[in-house]
Amino acid sequence: MAKNKASSNGANLGFEEKLWQTADKLRNNMDAAEYKHVVLGLIFLKYISDAFEEMHEKLLSEVEEGADPEDPEEYLAENVFWVPPEARWGHLKKNAKQPTIGKIVDDAMTAIERDNNTLKGVLPKNYAREGLDKQRLGELIDLVGTIGLGDKESRSKDVLGRVYEYFLGMFADAEGKRGGQFYTPRSIVRVLVEMIEPYRGRIYDPCCGSGGMFVQSEKFIEAHDGRLENISVFGQESNQTTWRLCKMNLAIRGIDNDGIKWGDTFHNDLHKDFKADFILSNPPFNDSDWKGELLTEDPRWKFGVPPRGNANFAWVQHYIHHLSPTGIAGFVLANGSMSSNTSGEGEIRKNIIEADLVDCMIALPGQLFYNTAIPACLWFLARNKQNSGFRDRRGEVLFIDARNMGVLRDRTHRELTDEEVRKIADTYHAWRGENFESGKYEDIAGFCKAATLEEIKKHDYILTPGRYVGFEETEDDDEEFEEKMERLTAELSEQFRKSEELEKKIKENLSGLGYEL
Template sequence: MNNTEQQFLNDLDAKLWKAADKLRSNLDAANYKHVVLGLIFLKYVSDAFEERQESLLEQFQTDDDDNIYYLPRDDYDSDTDYQQALRNELEVLDYYREANVFWVPKAARWSTLKEKAVLPVGTVLWQDEAGNDVKLRSVSWLIDNALEEIERSNIKLKGILNRISQYQLDNDKLLGLINTFSDTSFTKPVYNGEPLHLHSKDILGHVYEYFLGQFALAEGKQGGQYYTPKSIVTLIVEMLEPYSGRVYDPAMGSGGFFVSSDKFIEEHAKDQHYDAAEQKKHISVYGQESNPTTWRLAAMNMAIRGIDFNFGKKNADTFLDDQHPDMRADFVMANPPFNMKDWWSESLAEDVRWKYGTPPQGNANFAWMQHMIHHLAPTGSMALLLANGSMSSNTNTEGEIRKRLIEEDLVECMVALPGQLFTNTQIPACIWFLTKDKSGKDGKKCDRRDEVLFIDARNLGYMKDRVLRDFTADDIRRVADTFHAWRTGEGYEDVAGYCAAVDFLQIEKHDFVLTPGRYVGAPDQEDDGEPFADKMTRLTEQLREQFAESDRLEAEIKRNLGALGYEC
């Protein structure tokens, strides 16, 4: 992305957030995100729909032997008939679905919202299927009607889109948002007169992620339930490389891992010169989320990007109501709540998922881990964000479970993360990478049985502001490349203070503690070329001089205080 494109996105963020933030005087962050994200959703699907309409209209009128959409003018008696035929063709649903574009009914299109929202309450808008007049009740009702029409026409979103009438917002405030959003286009963007080469999904995805991050900050601890920092998600996806197969997240939040997987395929397609759209057909995503609000956000997040998804029939507790009991995934990725206490039920006592030991009732860390292992395919890989305590704790059964996981050779890599990465917690975190098969029999990896890679990334990253830390693209690339080099056996070397490949016996000597700092050691110090004896003599003399100077300064201070009548 060039500087102009980045500046365009930054200005767009600021403009939209400033408009949305005006709702804060009427609603708290937990509620006004639904209003704002609902409108962003409607604006985007309308823009994408209109872009497809423009493309179709051009094709309908282009006489080309290879153009199957062409409508010859000569087939119609008059220009009026021809124009009507064009309008009729533009309303054929299949033209949009074949291009993976949302079908947007007329009542849900942004042009309809903008036109009707300014009318006086009580104005007749249109007639329903029974011929009855439909009158404008309020702007929030108009928006809810649009969302309902979208759901009715797109079965995947049935019951997903959050209605906003319940928040009882003034017509003027909503009209202000509609007008501000109307000045924004997710298609064919122009900045300072310069056309930009940004795709509509890139712009929408950026805005959506920015808003989720802002809402997470505004909501504090609760907001973080649906938002995992983008750089951490990107790091995990870059390390696991989910090109194809089933991808599963049992604590999916707003679906960040799925979005990053989608982006990863697109970027890899550019590098390898293949069709990203075709490759995406080989990926299927499965998720689960207990929070109904977040479950809806995730579905919207997938829908606006055209990602096919299966998030179960409803929001549900992953442990008590598994929505995908028979699914075995090629890639499992998750950032579940750290150290979750209130998760146990007696119905879980003999659960088949606790293959490596029953997790402690007061901490769900190893319950999440074993749930993910249970859903992992025989050759699959998984990554799990957990609190640092999971690497060393012996509380209740945690130490025994960790020992079993190591003895069964499931642990592939451990990554220690820097602090201050999360908006909602200061608990230090790590990433566990596990797999059921480290033999390398697929030919793409070398045999890494009875070996674990440790990466200490605590010193990577930068402070993006006074409270939050983040990874750079180079940081992500360095960690991912280290992991891939070790996996493939091509160019990997231990680096003191950063990474180490450790065998089972060493881990056993450390009582099965998996903290990377224990194994990577301290960074090598640069040799300055000065012999030790000479350096010691020089430093001793320097220290003697500093002591003498300290004594002189102390005597001077005492004399000055004595002159002022103070005794020391």
């Protein structure tokens, strides 16, 4: 199972897992939610220090050409964080066994924020608190100090990026329900990213958690030989500590995080007039505490006022509001969003369908999420279903039923395999009319179906894929019905006979022990 856990978070097998096991031992009795910030803060500090040292060595070799290794501007010009002497990893490592190590780390974080505007208010600065065992903190510094050492295939900071992502997933696992608030399982994010293909443009996530949607977008671009500078990311996160995790996560990846804001998206939309080319998101499911009663006149509700007791269709309409004329959105919602008719939700869904904004619906298997057992689905909305170069999809919606997909990686969590992610994405792209090796799109009973708006109307505007894809075709065994019934009846009779014999033996054994039935 350990092997599957490692692979599910996108890290190399073995190395990250060993680091996690060692770090988890050092946690002692500290709650995972609190320990998360201790560990991830140190990994970030090691990352920016390693990137700084790499640049520092380069500048040292260029001193004769006028380079100054101690000039912060030299680093800022290359998008490298300036790390003052008191914050460099060597200084921390040298003092790791000192009883004042907590204050030394806090001072290092403060110094980095002081000299790098984009990190102000982002880094954790509570390592000196009394409840944090300073001996274990020193051991943790020694452990983090081993990351990237001796790695010949990748730069140290690339390894640190993998470790950071792996640890995010493992902390989500350790925290259970609370962990899901900041982390969306990687296989779900991969489906969203592979479907909408954010090669170029503005990517937006109004409840961005720790930034997983943006990280997977970057990986997609790199895997397809794209250019990272062709995208820009924008997002908002209401939880301040999670917002900090996101800013650090993006900084480790070298992704500009200036567009990531902290605040309540519904009541303080910090991207008010922003229009996105791509929206990737996993909002809180069925949020009943979103204070919708304060927003009944909001201009975002073009398809109907969302119910006060459930924010699902507030999120859907927020996404639509922020889509550019050619934009596409992919997001996760609870299954209830596909069929609920309570509190006006059915009417809102009907209006969105009739506006021909729904592009694709996917039913997901259970047990994919850390924070909920609620069944979930993926929605895809498109402003322009007549994109140049693709087939005209107006008046049509693709339904995919993936409920039977996924493999268990432990007793409680399931994940989609690479092959399954590819099958889902290829089906969608074939339907869109793109030139894929998967060939021309065809409906597959039990898996996918392209349905017209008229068909959806006949189903009362319910978007549950199972209603449309039908049942998987089974092979006919060519056995006549009468013959099959005779064979099955004979088998059942034999099983009854064996059952009677077994019952008789059990009674005899009990009788021998002095017990009668």
